[in-house]
Amino acid sequence: MKVFxxxxxxxxxxxxATVFAFAQSGDDALNGVRSAIKAGSAKEVARYFNxxxxxxxxxxxxxxxxxxxxxxxxxxxxxTPPASFEYLHQGSSNEGQKYAIGKYTSKAGSYRVFVxxxxxxxxxxxxxxxxxxx
Numbered sequence: 001m002k003v004f005x006x007x008x009x010x011x012x013x014x015x016x017a018t019v020f021a022f023a024q025s026g027d028d029a030l031n032g033v034r035s036a037i038k039a040g041s042a043k044e045v046a047r048y049f050n051x052x053x054x055x056x057x058x059x060x061x062x063x064x065x066x067x068x069x070x071x072x073x074x075x076x077x078x079x080t081p082p083a084s085f086e087y088l089h090q091g092s093s094n095e096g097q098k099y100a101i102g103k104y105t106s107k108a109g110s111y112r113v114f115v116x117x118x119x120x121x122x123x124x125x126x127x128x129x130x131x132x133x134x
């Protein structure tokens with residue numbers, strides 16, 4: 001019986017250690033999103049999407065599935081590849097949402113970028129991403 005308790009306890013602790021290792025803070029998510037946008041990688045940005053994502057491009061906003069949103073960003077990045085991207089401001093709301101405001105620069109011009117991540121389960125996911133030409 002002691003062996004069973006030991007195995008159960010060890011398995012239980014290993015499970016929670018794994019869950020907490022994969023749990024992601026809002027700042028980690030925003031940092032990953034920043035790197036992906038800087039690289040112009042829609043695939044990497046999509047890793048942070050929630051099941052449904054609001055995407056805005058120059059005032060046109062729509063809610064998309066993960067796959068659709070990735071396609072929309074891939075098209076945007078192919079037409080306006082990044083020359084640089086940086087966050088200008090980061091913050092959080094009282095409800096626990098994290099956000100970042102950044103500047104995306106390409107040969108086609110500059111864009112103000114607004115990213116909102118919310119906690120879903122144990123990790124933060126992109127709820128809204130918006131690119132507005134300056």
